[in-house]
Amino acid sequence: MTTAVSGLITGTLEHLRRPLVRNIKKGQRVLVLSDTEHDPRVWQAIMTILADIEADATLCLFSRRPADYYDPPAAVCEAMMKSDVNVLCSSTGMLHCAASLRSMEAGIPSICLDGGMRLEWLQSGAITDDMKQIAVRKHYVGKNVFGEGAKSCRVTSRHGTDFTYSVENMIWIPPLPSDSFDPYKIINFQKDENRPAGKLYYYLYPTGEFNVAPIEGTAEGKLVIDLTMHHLGLLGSPIELTVEKGRIVKIDGGTDARILRDFLATYGDDNAYMCPAEASVGVNAKAVVRGIQREDKNIMGTMHFGLGTNVDVGGSIMSKIHMDGVILEPTLYVDGVKRIEDGRFLVPIEGE
Structure with missing residues (x-):
């Protein structure tokens, strides 16, 4: 057409x-x-x-x-x-x-x-990727990057991120797609992806992320968002979030940091400062930098971290807002083992 x-x-x-x-x-x-x-x-x-x-x-x-x-x-x-x-x-x-x-x-x-x-x-871009293969990658990211028994994560980046949080009992591995899998059908997430996140019933596109909701209150350290963030779009300068016991206590940086501080004060609530509400991995091989969340957070090997609501990805936080911030080339350690390095997967995610 x-x-x-x-x-x-x-x-x-x-x-x-x-x-x-x-x-x-x-x-x-x-x-x-x-x-x-x-x-x-x-x-x-x-x-x-x-x-x-x-x-x-x-x-x-x-x-x-x-x-x-x-x-x-x-x-x-x-x-x-x-x-x-x-x-x-x-x-x-x-x-x-x-x-x-x-x-x-x-x-x-x-x-x-x-x-x-x-x-x-x-x-073009993320919407053109093989949607069935995205489902395959999500399975293997769950299995090989994290694993059902994963307990702790540490994320670093060249912009200064050094951030830890617990994922114990929070990794849900979606099943491999069957031969009859239709990658364009609406998904019942409790049934089709084993995700205990309410009665979610939707089709999302472009797509391509493996969702993780860390245990609230466990995160510590510096989280530096360097690519894109909800509301702000493509960042002109990194935003440094200082997190203590799963809550943002300080926002540093240039113009974008000021905008985020003002935005949270105006439109957020107390739970908007909970972080990370989400700590997810991009698995779309065709996604490119657009300057908007719908595409950028799906870029292969990126990680995005959410503020605010996370009941939709398996957590318990409700807030007025949810904001994702993307790190373009993160390094991820799971239980002390490096699984992603500068945005490159170190374990198989396309198949066994």
Whole structure:
């Protein structure tokens, strides 16, 4: 399928189309959520594809939310509970906002490409990787990088990271995909990935991360975010977080550090300073630096560390927000053994 939406771009939308045609049937009620700061060509293309499917599609367009994990307007939250499928393509992350979690718990799935993806970025990069092989890599990262019995992690980086945290009993190894595995079908995470993280029921793209929720309160040291962070985008200078007993006590650096301090003070809450809410590994071989979380945190060999909410990845923290910060070339030790060095895996992740 090719398109020239608003006469601005010509190219294939096959990667955008696949999850929609695999999961949405003729006549189903589909709610498309977007905001006024998102690339409008994306929701226009989605609505065109839904018209091809003959779905009963409705577009909800609203002002940009102040932060990731903030709900859409109340009327949209209500409409999400009356839909058969919700398609999220907002400039802020909405997959794990309260309204989305409620709808998934009610058995209404989400198809998610939120976070500010431009239409060009849905034709190249992370979205073009082999989705079945991503599932293979996630299995082997769980098995070979961590292992079910993993207890402690230490992360270092050339920018000064030296950070430790416990993952004891927190490593969940997703199964290898079977011959009948459909990489574009909506996932029931408790059933399909062995992840004890609530009733998550969605398809996320682009994707490519192995999620870990460290034990709250165990992290210590310096965590230096050097690539990208939610809300801030591509960083102009590293942000140094000082963490004591799993909580940020100091934020140092240049302009980006100041922006983060002000953002947390304005839009966060007490739990927004919990860190790391998430400490995950990128496994997408086609992901490239875009300056947005939806792509950058999936880059092969990166690690991203979350602040705030982590109930969606197996933790227990609830916050107004969740913010991921990416380290481009981390070194990871698991129980004292080096498993990733400067962003390169030292153990097999493509197969046995």
